[in-house]
Amino acid sequence: MARWLAALAVTSIVSLVLGDFVIESSPENFDGMLRSPDVSLCEHLILPAGYPCSEHTIQTKDGYLLALQRVTSSSSRYAGGRGPPVLLQHGLFMAGDAWFLNTPEQSLGYILADHGFDVWVGNVRGTHWSYGHISLSEKDKDFWDWSWEELALYDLAEMINYINSITNSKLFVVGHSQGTIMSLAAFTQPEIVEKVEAAALLSPISYLDHVYAPFVLRMVSMHIDQMILAMGIHQLNFRSDWGVSLMDSICYSGVNCNDLLTSITGKNCCFNNSRVDFYLQYEPHPSASKNLRHLFQMIRQGTFSKYDYGILKNLRLYGQLKPPEFDLSRIPKSLPLWMAYGGNDALADLTDFQHTLKELQSTPELLYLEDYGHVDFILSINAKQDIYDHIISFFKSLEKHSSF
Numbered sequence: 124m125a126r127w128l129a130a131l132a133v134t135s136i137v138s139l140v141l142g143d144f145v146i147e148s149s150p151e152n153f154d155g156m157l158r159s160p161d162v163s164l165c166e167h168l169i170l171p172a173g174y175p176c177s178e179h180t181i182q183t184k185d186g187y188l189l190a191l192q193r194v195t196s197s198s199s200r201y202a203g204g205r206g207p208p209v210l211l212q213h214g215l216f217m218a219g220d221a222w223f224l225n226t227p228e229q230s231l232g233y234i235l236a237d238h239g240f241d242v243w244v245g246n247v248r249g250t251h252w253s254y255g256h257i258s259l260s261e262k263d264k265d266f267w268d269w270s271w272e273e274l275a276l277y278d279l280a281e282m283i284n285y286i287n288s289i290t291n292s293k294l295f296v297v298g299h300s301q302g303t304i305m306s307l308a309a310f311t312q313p314e315i316v317e318k319v320e321a322a323a324l325l326s327p328i329s330y331l332d333h334v335y336a337p338f339v340l341r342m343v344s345m346h347i348d349q350m351i352l353a354m355g356i357h358q359l360n361f362r363s364d365w366g367v368s369l370m371d372s373i374c375y376s377g378v379n380c381n382d383l384l385t386s387i388t389g390k391n392c393c394f395n396n397s398r399v400d401f402y403l404q405y406e407p408h409p410s411a412s413k414n415l416r417h418l419f420q421m422i423r424q425g426t427f428s429k430y431d432y433g434i435l436k437n438l439r440l441y442g443q444l445k446p447p448e449f450d451l452s453r454i455p456k457s458l459p460l461w462m463a464y465g466g467n468d469a470l471a472d473l474t475d476f477q478h479t480l481k482e483l484q485s486t487p488e489l490l491y492l493e494d495y496g497h498v499d500f501i502l503s504i505n506a507k508q509d510i511y512d513h514i515i516s517f518f519k520s521l522e523k524h525s526s527f
């Protein structure tokens with residue numbers, strides 16, 4: 124009986140959410156470019172901008188095939204040698220393209236290349252550029268059975284291994300948003316962090332219990348995460364018809380979505396509004412529903428832990444009732460960290476950020492940008508002066524033994 128009632132409840136909520144809304148025809152670029160790429164990121168975006176770019180494919184321990192791009196300067200000044208390797212790790216619903224969406228003078232990927240860095244671009248599983256697996260297809264439920272925990276411990280770990288083995292050098296890591304969750308979790312693992320020279324984290328996140336983005340809180344209170352998993356939707360794709368209608372219905376339920384991005388990320392100061400259509404050709408990328416569930420667990424529980432499967436499965440998997448925490452104090456004090464955070468960032472709230480800092484053993488170098496929202500760190504037209512020049516100085520100050 125209880126089961127039946129629960130099923131009824133879910134069904135009626137679902138029909139409430141999805142059933143009664145006329146889906147406005149989605150903008151053309153929403154149907155655009157998803158599914159396995161026949162054109163690589165290098166070919167699509169970076170080579171046309173005049174930058175040398177090569178594609179690399181790596182395989183994670185659990186069988187995912189990920190694309191990494193290696194980008195170097197277009198200027199002959201650096202034709203001879205390569206500078207130190209830097210890995211760029213994008214955030215949730217984004218992919219490696221995120222670092223190249225503004226002009227070459229404004230985008231971190233190009234700017235680092237032009238400063239002689241050996242730029243490597245990460246793309247996590249499930250994104251447009253990394254859609255492969257040795258045995259699973261995107262249509263399989265198991266293909267989407269992961270959260271940021273796997274992105275940290277398998278994807279990021281494998282990227283770091285690979286770059287380390289090709290370049291024979293420790294590398295710099297730059298992460299944004301979910302890329303910082305992945306980095307901080309991965310850096311608690313000695314066998315990963317020993318290959319990292321230093322890291323610059325944009326909009327750093329580990330604790331999430333003070334998120335104040337209205338759209339996100341609405342999704343949390345509507346239990347959208349449980350609902351979509353109960354419906355058997357394992358791939359979270361806001362370009363799909365139901366993804367679009369899901370967004371519509373959350374907006375309809377009381378959040379002001381006239382400015383959808385603001386209600387998700389906080390107010391971004393420094394966007395180029397005339398480029399939004401171009402951004403939308405690339406973003407958002409798919410992720411796993413389980414990943415959303417994991418993030419919502421963090422918002423609800425205030426933890427920075429592994430995925431919570433519930434008491435019984437936790438006991439079986441972890442040997443304890445609650446999932447083990449990622450212990451930030453295990454990140455070596457010797458790892459230089461640099462962090463930039465924003466006053467209007469509704470996803471990386473100041474209270475949560477202070478919590479992260481308190482747990483770390485080291486004292487990171489900090490940059491506070493009062494006007495910045497969550498996406499400004501990637502897309503602000505002033506990001507070079509505001510942020511990227513500081514990252515480059517930070518990295519160069521650590522490069523002791525090279526003419527670079």
Ligand SMILES: *[C@@H]1O[C@H](CO)[C@@H](O)[C@H](O)[C@H]1NC(C)=O
Nearest residue numbers: 226229395396397398401504
């Ligand atoms: C904004 O984007 C448009 C269209 O791509 C471009 O022509 C313009 O130069 C950009 N403005 C700034 C300030 O970067």
